[in-house]
Amino acid sequence: MPARRQVDSLSTELSASEPFEITGDIQRPDKPEEACGVFGVYAPDENVAKLAYFGLFALQHRGQESAGIATFEADEVHLHKDMGLVTQVFNESILLELPGCLAVGHTRYSTTGSSRVVNAQPAVVPARLGKLALAHNGNLVNTISLREELLRSHCNLLTTTDSELIAFAIAQEVNQGKDWLEGAISALHRCEGAFSLVIGTPVGLMGVRDPNGIRPLVIGVLPKTPLTPVPRYVLASETCALDIIGADYLRDVEPGELVWITNEGLASFHWTNRSERKLCIFELIYFARPDSVMLESESLYSYRRRLGEQLAVEAPVIADLILGVPDSGIPAAIGYAHASGIPYAEGLIKNRYVGRTFIQPTQSMRESGIRMKLNPLKDVLVGKRVVIVDDSIVRGTTSYKIVKALRDAGATEVHMRISSPPVTHPCFYGIDTDNQDQLVAATMSVAEIRDQIGVDTLAYLSWKGMLNATQEDPLSFCSACFTGDYPIPVPERVKRSKLILEKAVL
Ligand code: SF4
Numbered sequence: 001m002p003a004r005r006q007v008d009s010l011s012t013e014l015s016a017s018e019p020f021e022i023t024g025d026i027q028r029p030d031k032p033e034e035a036c037g038v039f040g041v042y043a044p045d046e047n048v049a050k051l052a053y054f055g056l057f058a059l060q061h062r063g064q065e066s067a068g069i070a071t072f073e074a075d076e077v078h079l080h081k082d083m084g085l086v087t088q089v090f091n092e093s094i095l096l097e098l099p100g101c102l103a104v105g106h107t108r109y110s111t112t113g114s115s116r117v118v119n120a121q122p123a124v125v126p127a128r129l130g131k132l133a134l135a136h137n138g139n140l141v142n143t144i145s146l147r148e149e150l151l152r153s154h155c156n157l158l159t160t161t162d163s164e165l166i167a168f169a170i171a172q173e174v175n176q177g178k179d180w181l182e183g184a185i186s187a188l189h190r191c192e193g194a195f196s197l198v199i200g201t202p203v204g205l206m207g208v209r210d211p212n213g214i215r216p217l218v219i220g221v222l223p224k225t226p227l228t229p230v231p232r233y234v235l236a237s238e239t240c241a242l243d244i245i246g247a248d249y250l251r252d253v254e255p256g257e258l259v260w261i262t263n264e265g266l267a268s269f270h271w272t273n274r275s276e277r278k279l280c281i282f283e284l285i286y287f288a289r290p291d292s293v294m295l296e297s298e299s300l301y302s303y304r305r306r307l308g309e310q311l312a313v314e315a316p317v318i319a320d321l322i323l324g325v326p327d328s329g330i331p332a333a334i335g336y337a338h339a340s341g342i343p344y345a346e347g348l349i350k351n352r353y354v355g356r357t358f359i360q361p362t363q364s365m366r367e368s369g370i371r372m373k374l375n376p377l378k379d380v381l382v383g384k385r386v387v388i389v390d391d392s393i394v395r396g397t398t399s400y401k402i403v404k405a406l407r408d409a410g411a412t413e414v415h416m417r418i419s420s421p422p423v424t425h426p427c428f429y430g431i432d433t434d435n436q437d438q439l440v441a442a443t444m445s446v447a448e449i450r451d452q453i454g455v456d457t458l459a460y461l462s463w464k465g466m467l468n469a470t471q472e473d474p475l476s477f478c479s480a481c482f483t484g485d486y487p488i489p490v491p492e493r494v495k496r497s498k499l500i501l502e503k504a505v506l
Helices: 048-058 092-096 143-152 162-175 180-188 281-287 300-314 330-340 363-372 397-408 446-453 463-468 492-496
Strands: 020-023 026-029 036-042 066-073 076-083 102-108 123-127 130-140 193-200 205-209 218-222 232-236 248-252 257-262 265-270 293-295 321-324 348-350 374-376 385-390 413-418 457-460
Touching: 036 048, 036 130, 036 193, 036 205, 048 066, 048 092, 048 102, 048 232, 066 130, 066 193, 076 130, 102 130, 102 193, 123 162, 130 143, 130 162, 143 162, 162 180, 162 193, 180 205, 180 257, 205 232, 232 257, 281 293, 281 300, 281 463, 293 300, 300 330, 300 413, 300 463, 321 330, 330 385, 348 397, 374 397, 385 397, 397 413, 397 446, 446 457
Parallel strands: 321 385, 385 413, 413 457
Antiparallel strands: 020 026, 036 102, 036 232, 066 076, 066 102, 123 130, 130 193, 193 205, 205 257, 218 232, 218 248, 257 265, 348 374
């Protein structure tokens, strides 16, 4: 079952990438939070630990609580994982302790299981044919039943994560006599929900996506050299992790596909015949990096810019300047400015180094709130009617502070435009979007939110506009947090934990 972040010393860290709310002793980002980034590489002649390190470094935005790398050197597995950012968890000497020809890496933000090092990944589990190391992005919806099933079989579960359950299910199948491939496929049929997996074994690397491909997973190839005529493959949550190590994007792992990478190359298996793509639309709008490619050959920057253009058509306003909320609102703000003909300006400067601290701010700093992270440019804003564009509103607390800061800096009108529809439902597939009663759009109308955050006007992009801007089949996306139409059935007892009963104002 998805669990809220535990409030302990580690979870008081600030998000490295987004604005935050300061309330009491915790500082919690006012945005949905991505669950994890996964990475795998099979390259016998390379320093795979270093490649994994840089891959995880590029995927840091997907999870900032813990990081881990497991490498395989014949039958031996070397593992290092800890709480913290990738740069805090690893250094040169630790990476030297991780030799091998294959690596699996993970950055984590907990959606199932608490924020403790034991729950950090990769999960390494012993089996009849050796150890396996598994990195998971997503969330199972049948965690409770799978856990009960494994406990009945006397599995010695060590953690509270759903990811470890998948690893134990594979080990259990292998222990019954199957090989790695057969064992993984049997175990995958016991899993329901969202899972993009990278799995290391002593003989090869696997990449797997659930039948709906909710979370992304891509395949890359390292360039050939005279000494390496055999292709060396990389798996990663996003293409930005390929770019950083000089790997070329080959293709996505397809929904319901398992790729098996060994010294014989890459083999593909469709492990289920019920695959139907339902890629998380929020990956496109906000989670993934704007320089990642997710729709054919297009960067997400281009998609987000198109969202802004569509928003300008749907919700025009007379104003002097268009601003974006750094960083995630900027591509849509540029698109809005382009389509409206109103100049784009930088009116909020982000302090990129305030991101993570264990030190609580003073009371007077708390009262100044948002300015710790975003500082308005008074000379740009004074006397201006501004449109501030953001990608989403979750609880609305940060939006209120941004609007107040813009008015205090001298803006005469503040209009807010959101490049996605109102978030009315929680996610059960690996994103922490709060319980439904904490989502401002689940309990308030747009007019009420407008008054709450103190803007002159507020408008969201339509659901149709958001999907049309993908220029792909709208049915190939999950957009359940905007509609409540969940593509993978969620068991009632799991649903009840996050949903309020039809109080939502849609
Ligand atoms: S419910 Fe929302 S955040 Fe979750 S997978 Fe679907 S679109 Fe993505």
